Amino acid sequence: MFPEYDVIVVGGGHAGCEAAAAAANMGSKVLLITMNMQTIAQMSCNPAMGGVAKGQIVREIDALGGQSGIVSDRTMIQFRMLNRSKGPAMWSPRCQSDRMLFAQEWRQILESTPNVDFWQDTVTGVIVKEGRVGGVKTSLGIEIIAKAIVLTNGTFLNGLIHIGEKNFGGGRSGERAATGITEQLITLGFESGRMKTGTPPRVDGRSLDYTRMEEQPGDEEAGKFSYKNTPRLEKQRSCWITYTNEKVHEVLKTGFDKSPMFSGRIKGLGPRYCPSVEDKINRFADKDRHQIFVEPEGWNTVEVYVNGFSTSLPEDIQYRALKEIPGFENVRMFRPGYAIEYDYFPPTQLKLTLETHLIENLYFAGQINGTTGYEEAACQGLMAGINAHRKVKEENAFVLKRSEAYIGVLIDDLINKGTEEPYRMFTSRAEYRTLLRQDNADIRLTEKSHAIGLADDERLENVKRKISQTDELVQELMKIKVNPEDVNTQLEAYHTSLIRDRTSLWQLLKRPQLSMREIREMSPALVNWMDPLQEDAIEQAEVHVKYDSYIEKERLMVEKMTRMEDLAIISGFNYDKVPALSFEGREKLKKAKPQTIGQASRISGVSPSDISVLMIHLGR
Known part of the structure; x- marks a missing residue:
């Protein structure tokens, strides 16, 4: 019934989709096995991609030839570049996504990839012979043979959902848990643990009073994630901000004795940086309010995600507390929030390729490794898919260093330090973040990916053009000099010191008060020269000029550390x-x-x- 596959990917979430697409696009015959074909790439929690450090990861995935950036660009309803007031190392793209369109777009991409087959079933175990994986067993009693397996089981391994004093098996609300894999891996010598995560209630947007909230529109000019020619968003939907208050907190506290977290029924550790609302009230007792982000779930739905209100309290208490939030007085709840406990395998049991030490050709990616977040999962899936393909084809491993990508930082952290709580990426985790910016992910990674056959020729040509134009523009800024009498009036208007001698535009651009926009106004010759340049090359040149000393300092640090590597x-x-x-x-x-x-x-x-x-x- 089934041919022999090069790679079987177990799980159709963000990690599984990227793993299947990468291995297939590189030439492997791939089978994607998922429990439900209707939930491929489902955004189980917040319908958004990117954010601080996470946006850098999405751009890296795209630069490597992955699909998450392309899918995000095609399905976003709002775009914002976070941390614009800080230096470019902190700039982080984020989009609000249309939940249904996102999953639909991912499925269409996978279905249009010739080397990907699908099978709807539950994997109950892996076939292992002489320390090497040989395929999978399913709940239908089928054995499917493959040379490599990538496990991306998300929160489904012995998943247990908690709402107040109720709990029931499930990998996601409305879907059953996966059993058998954990137990088998333990018998093979693997160490496992338990983690938890949570999600907030979803509500009817028609029942909310937005006049009592603060509007949070997208950027005036929407950006995007992909370096390819994906569409730019022309119209956007706003998000909204409101706050909890002491009344909300008092209502929530009445349910603490029924909370699975406080009663000890949940044993797994939850994400430190995305706590439940009851955890925030308990840990930050001195605060009388907490921010709530009211986020639409798509273009054509009234469903709203209540970001900041993750909870596993009884549903009646959730509802009563919501009604005390400004703008939520007449709220109608679609479904309650819940917590979910699941099995994971400490990632110190993996190689840097995400292949396990114990079983050859068996790879783990995503929440099975103790991470949280779509972006963290997707980049692991991409790297596991690349390496599973290369191992099957007897090619060298593909590993990114900490100095090359946030993806390299994430995997290195997991393998060498492990994690006892859901791992989330932050800019502070990267010691070379001035080098690992969102604007230069293509320069850092596309050539590497093209060399292994994943990034296409068009991507490589675009990068070469960007590098060439950036270098030419920096040289031109050094060449063009302006006289004091020609620019001092403008400099005064921009509240920066006047010049006494002829000064290069390169030197002026270093000033924090001046951007490329002001520099253009000082030199008509530069305006004409820059007209044919790509916008991203202009941005890249500005960053290089302003931060060249910092960039050089980090580059020297990298050289020093590379000698140890x-x-x-x-x-x-x-x-x-x-x-x-x-x-x-x-x-x-x-x-x-x-x-x-x-x-x-x-x-x-x-x-x-x-x-x-x-x-x-x-x-x-």
């Missing part, structure tokens, strides 16, 4: 033969199996003195 540790190295290592360091190194000294230095519990001992032992 290049010091390889031979496979199977026996740490027991290095008696000077600390006991904890030795145990952590044996478990993590780092491939380089740089990787070893980032393992929690491995001290600088352990690294020195190791380098001496390796003759360095």
